[in-house]
Amino acid sequence: MPPIIPFFLLLLFSLQYSHAQKLIVILTEGLGGSEYHKYSHFNAFQTVENGGVWSTKLFPVFPTLPLPNRYSLLTGMTPRKHGLIDDHMLNWRTGETFDGFTSPSDLDYSKWWGAFPLFMSAKRQKARVAMLYFPECQVNWPFPPTMCVATQTNLTMASEGEIDRVIEMTESYDLILIHDSSIFDEFSRMGPKRAGHSGESVRRLADKMERILEATRKRIDLNVMFISLHGMIEVPSQNERILDDYLPMEMVHRTVGEGASMQIVPRTGQTHQIYSQLRNNFPIPNVSIHFTAPKVGDLPDYYSLKLSPTVSDLLLIAEPGFAVYTKDESKRFPTGLQKKPMGVSGYNGKLPEMLGLFMGYGPLFRRHFEKSGMEVLDIYVLLCTLLKIQDCNPTTGSIRRVQDILVKDIVNSAPTFSPILPLIVLLVIRQRLM
Secondary structure (H helix, E strand, C coil): CCCHHHHHHHHHHHHHHCCCCCEEEEEEECCCCHHHHHHHCHHHHHHHHHHHHEEEEEEEECCCCCHHHHHHHHHCCCCCHHCCCEEEEEEECCCEEEECCCHHHHHHHHHHHCCCCHHHHHHHHCCCEEEEEHHHCCCCCCCCCCCECCCCHCCCCCCCHHHHHHHHHHHCEEEEEEEEEHHHHHHHCCCCCHHHCCCHHHHHHHHHHHHHHHHHHCCEEEEEEECCCCCCCCHHHEEEEEEEHHCCCHHEEEEEEEEEEEEEEEECCCHHHHHHHHHHHHCCEEEEEEECCCCCCCCCHHHCCCCCEEECCEEEECCCCCCEEEECCHHCCCCCCCCCCCCCCCCCCCCHHHCCEEEECCEEEEEECCCEEHHHHHHHHHHHHHHCCCCCCCCCCCCCCHHHHCCCCCCCCCCCCCCHHHHHHHHHHHHHHC
């Protein structure tokens, strides 16, 4: 009878950890689903295609920029709801600015961060959460992750020893969120088409991802997601439009943002004059102007932006492949002379070029399955489901849209380890020994 004990102890062990699945989520931006075919031969991507799930039709939220989409994934809300409607924002009523994590006021949770992100919900449920290489790590979160490494440390996935550290961390962390901006930076600088000839940033990230996948193959409790939140469109210099060439800038108090869209904060009494000037008298080629005020606003519903303290009365929307800029630096926010990017994001998220990329690999995911389409907000619900978080935010994301990427019945499986089964096993062991 005693030889039976190791068997039941093994069974007890397997029962206890059968649902203790861990997640590594790698977030990046710029690599669109429409560009994926250029890089699909990389080993990491082939590994996922052969043994996991992938979708080249991940629909982002508008505006299709890094921070708004990252926070939508982490909150399940659109930018209009969570408040981060751009990478740079101006409260035109108070004059306060959010300037891409460069100012202490940017880090004030109560001022700018208007929703409860997933990593705080997970932490509140005693999950161990790590965030690596996120500028958000500087924010004074009320429930900060167990570990949070900010971008100003100059650490990235490419740093010596970082991948080994990530793999080691999976033994003790339930959720590891990793942000990598290298693809977005390279595609912005060179343009996605030109960058695609070498694919250096994608190759480097895929190499690091392959090492994580190797560790995943050896584990029964480790899962990996790779998510590029949105794509990017190349904008040649001849398609750049300068607002100053079409509008007397003394009518303008400030402009906010640039590229695919731009807010105009008018001087007092100039709102309708500016609208008429750019709609009827001197329209900017390939750029449309819209009112954002309720009832009179003519911005299509899809854009999901309405007049608010951080959304001004007037919004310029550039056609895909075109971009709008302000020359007068005294009127422009953010300030500073910057080289105009060759690759631009921020367009309508339903455009094929703006769709992102999703990949999933591990025991939770089906094998060799291509998903037809999914939304960024769906990933929030997916993470809430897999992590068994009970107090997730209300969202239009849907687990039904994405549950087919998971192994059968995982959505309805037991949320946590149940003490009942081990008790039964112990009773059986006791009975055998009597």
